[in-house]
Each structure stands twice: as C-alpha cells, then as structure tokens.
Amino acid sequence: MTELRIGVVGVGQRALLATLAHRPGTSRVVSCADPDPRARDHAREIFGAETAVHDRYEEMLDDGLDAVFVLTPDDRHAEPARRFLEAGVAVFVEKPLAITVEECDDVLATAARTGTRLYVGHNLRHLPVLRRMRALIDDGAIGQVRAVWCRHFVGHGGDYYFKDWHAERARTTSLLLQKGAHDLDAVHWLAGGYARTVTALGGLTVYGANPRRDTPTEQRVTEWFDRSVWPPSTLTDLNPVVDVEDLSMMLTRLDNGVLTSYQQCHYTPDYWRNYTVVGDAGRMENFGDGIEGDPAVVRVWNTGRSGYRADADLTIEVSAGDSAHGGADAALVAEFLRFAAVGGPTDTSPVAAREAVAAGVAAAHSLRAGGTPVEVRPLTPELAGYFAAHQKKQ
Structure with a gap:
C-alpha cells in the first residue's frame, strides 16, 4: 500500500487528532487549511514546514489527497465534507456530523451518490470501558437489554462550552447535540437501536448570569482554562452570546422498544460518564470512564435479587490506553486510515452518526417546547440500504 496523502481542514482544538495520522511511510499530512493565520502557523509547527498550508479548503483539492480530516467548528462540517x-x-x-438532520442527510446522500468513503469520528465506540460493556451485552451477561441510562457530569463545561462559539444555538443547535452526540451514539450502540420518540427538559440554570465578554475571543481553550475556579457561578469572560442550556435531561423510546435516558450537567465538580444498562436478566454499570487516565471498572449484577450491595457478581477492571480519550482516538484514526485505504466494516457508522444528531435535534426542540414529545424521522430506506451494504458493521 502506498503512503496515504492526508489533508486537514480546520487546525483548531481537535487538530491533535490528525497528528495521529501523520505516520510517514504509511500516511502523511501534506495539506491543511484554516482562515486563521495563527492556526496556519500551528499547522506548520505540528505537521512540518513542508506541509502545504492554505487559507481556504477549496485550494486543497489540487494537492492530490487520498483522505481528509474535517475538524472545523460544527456548523462548518457539511460543506467541506460534501x-x-x-x-x-x-x-x-x-x-x-452536522448540526441539522437535513445537512446530515445531504452529506450521506453525497457519499452514496459518489461512492466515496465517509467516516464520522465517534471515538467513544473505541473507548475501552464501553467496548467491554458492549461485549458483555453481546455475550448475554444481562439478558436482553431493556433500558440504557447515561449521566454525563461535565465538570469543565463552563470552560469548554460557554466561553466560545459552543455557547450559541446558531453554531451548535444545542449542547444536547454538540456535546451529547458522543453519548447518544453510545447509548444507541449499547441498546442496539435508534431513538424514535424523544422528550426533554432543561434550562440555562447557572451560566446565564455569569459575566460575558463584549466580543468573541481569539484565545484557545488551553489559554483560558482554569481548573481552580469554583464554584461555577464565579466563572467570568463567557461568550458574548450564551443561549444554550447548561442542564438537560432527555428520555427516548428506540425503534426496538428499548427505553433510554440521558442527563447532561455542565457545572458538576467531577467530569466523567456513567452508563447503566438494564437487561431482563441483570444490570451493569461503569464507575469511572478511563477518558483522562482515571480508573474504570464495570460491575455486573446478574445472579439473583438482593438489597444494596457494592460487591457485584462480576467486577472487571478496564485498562485505558496511554493516548487521548483512553486510547480511543488512536484506535479511531487507525480504523479510518484502514477504511480510507481499503474499505471494509467499521465500528463507527455514518448512519448512526446521523441518528445521534437526529436525537439531539429532537431533544432540543422538545426541551424548548416545554417537554412536548417529538418524533424522529428515520433515514430513507435507500440511504440506509446503501450504507448497510457498503459498511456492513454498523
């Protein structure tokens, strides 16, 4: 296999992901684009002075690329992808994948019409603790899955999501979509289905009163992040526009009858995800998620009834990798490079990515309508069939 020529659109917060694809001899980042001069300088620093650097991604089309990473802000994913x-x-x-269902479907339709390979970066499908939970489900450890609950404690939420464009509905739709797409995809994956009925409640309960800047920042997260600020109500210099919710809760019924819940809070003192999966013959739950090198354990109760007991019937310590997101980012990029080069099944799925966005959009509509249930429109059978045939492991 010849060395893959890789491009990167958007050299911002997630650009380090693309450094995992800079493997001279196998794959090499040869072209980047970003309208920000500072980002273009950063591209040369991390990928080398010989890398072609442009201010417009359209100029990259002349650089003979085999594959490209689209790492722009969320509202700018769809156009370069197409x-x-x-x-x-x-x-x-x-x-x-995008911030509207319509844009997602347009991207999927373009991939199907052109036959070009499309991959979406849902790295939680490669997170060791979630892969262990999925394997236990597949092995029948808790019987048939009936419910999946996810609580996401976003301890650094004020710094990560309320000081820049993430705080604006126009740029994200909602944090149930932007931040929640990870977890909604993971919940769908563990449950084996996609949301079809959604209801949600939430609000801007803390950060609505915090002091804001007059103009958007040109800083990066690493330059403003301060773990010592506590409590969250004392955080300052928020984005000029803050109109997304900092506390959200949603319920869904999936197309296979499984019921799920997802709760997201952006001002907890701790930062981790807790998944509980309830089957008709047991229950499992993770304690710690291994994302920031923290310990992670999966506990399973499945031998009979009891009162409270911390000593589960099965306790599995899960080792995380030594790279970003517990090794998930490295596994994600490796899978994409293999897929770009030779195709074949993948653990991520463009259809599942679209369904995560659809669930997040429906939840945002429901939340802002006082909890009114919203029905999720499925992908057309034609598009679903195309990806089922061309990316079989969905």
Whole structure:
C-alpha cells in the first residue's frame, strides 16, 4: 500500500487528532487549511514546514489527497465534507456530523451518490470501558437489554462550552447535540437501536448570569482554562452570546422498544460518564470512564435479587490506553486510515452518526417546547440500504 496523502481542514482544538495520522511511510499530512493565520502557523509547527498550508479548503483539492480530516467548528462540517466527497477523497468528519438532520442527510446522500468513503469520528465506540460493556451485552451477561441510562457530569463545561462559539444555538443547535452526540451514539450502540420518540427538559440554570465578554475571543481553550475556579457561578469572560442550556435531561423510546435516558450537567465538580444498562436478566454499570487516565471498572449484577450491595457478581477492571480519550482516538484514526485505504466494516457508522444528531435535534426542540414529545424521522430506506451494504458493521 502506498503512503496515504492526508489533508486537514480546520487546525483548531481537535487538530491533535490528525497528528495521529501523520505516520510517514504509511500516511502523511501534506495539506491543511484554516482562515486563521495563527492556526496556519500551528499547522506548520505540528505537521512540518513542508506541509502545504492554505487559507481556504477549496485550494486543497489540487494537492492530490487520498483522505481528509474535517475538524472545523460544527456548523462548518457539511460543506467541506460534501466538496471532498464529490472529489472522490475519503472523508473523516469530526462528530457531530452536522448540526441539522437535513445537512446530515445531504452529506450521506453525497457519499452514496459518489461512492466515496465517509467516516464520522465517534471515538467513544473505541473507548475501552464501553467496548467491554458492549461485549458483555453481546455475550448475554444481562439478558436482553431493556433500558440504557447515561449521566454525563461535565465538570469543565463552563470552560469548554460557554466561553466560545459552543455557547450559541446558531453554531451548535444545542449542547444536547454538540456535546451529547458522543453519548447518544453510545447509548444507541449499547441498546442496539435508534431513538424514535424523544422528550426533554432543561434550562440555562447557572451560566446565564455569569459575566460575558463584549466580543468573541481569539484565545484557545488551553489559554483560558482554569481548573481552580469554583464554584461555577464565579466563572467570568463567557461568550458574548450564551443561549444554550447548561442542564438537560432527555428520555427516548428506540425503534426496538428499548427505553433510554440521558442527563447532561455542565457545572458538576467531577467530569466523567456513567452508563447503566438494564437487561431482563441483570444490570451493569461503569464507575469511572478511563477518558483522562482515571480508573474504570464495570460491575455486573446478574445472579439473583438482593438489597444494596457494592460487591457485584462480576467486577472487571478496564485498562485505558496511554493516548487521548483512553486510547480511543488512536484506535479511531487507525480504523479510518484502514477504511480510507481499503474499505471494509467499521465500528463507527455514518448512519448512526446521523441518528445521534437526529436525537439531539429532537431533544432540543422538545426541551424548548416545554417537554412536548417529538418524533424522529428515520433515514430513507435507500440511504440506509446503501450504507448497510457498503459498511456492513454498523
């Protein structure tokens, strides 16, 4: 296999993901684009002075690329993704695929029409603790799954999501979509289905009163992040526009009858995800998620009834990798490079990525309508069939 020529659109917060694809001899980042001069300088620093650097991604189409990473802000995913798919370049789109269902469907339709390979960066499908839980489900450890609950404690939420464009509905739709797309995809994956009925409640309960800047920041997260600020109500210099919710709760019924819940809070003191999976013959739960090198344990109760007991019937310590997101990022990029080069099944799924966005959009509509149930429109059978045939492991 010849060395893959890789491009990167957007050299911002997630650009380090693309450094995992800079493997001279196997794959090499040869072209980048970003309208920000500082980001273009950063591209040369992390990928080398010989890398072609542009201010417009359209100029990258002349650089002979085999694959491209689209790492722009969320509201700017769809257009470059479509452009490179049209050019026959394999595309990695950072999650979420887009911020509207319509844009997601347009990207999927472009991939199907052109036959170009499309991959979406849902790295939680490669997170060791979640992969262990999925394996236990597949082995029948808790019987048939009936419910999945996810609580997401976003301890650094104020710094990560309320000081820049993430705080604006126009740029994200909602944090149930932007931040939640990870977890909604994981919940769907553990449950084996996609949300079809959604209801949600939530609000801007803390950060609505915090002091804001007059103009958007040109800083990066690493330059403003301060773990010592406590309590969250004392956080300052928020984005000029803050109109997304900092506390959200949603309920769904999936197309296979499984019921799920997802709760997201952006001002907890701790930062981790807790998944509980309830079957008709047991229950499992993770304690710690291993994302930041923290310990992670999966506990399973499945031998009979009891009162409270911390000593589970099965306790599994899960080792995380030594790279970002517990090794999930490295596994994600490796899978994409293999897929871009030779195709074949993948643990991520463009259809599942679209369904995560659809659930997040429905939840945002429901929340802002006082909890009114919203029905989720499924993907057309034609598009679903195309990806089922061309990316069999969904």
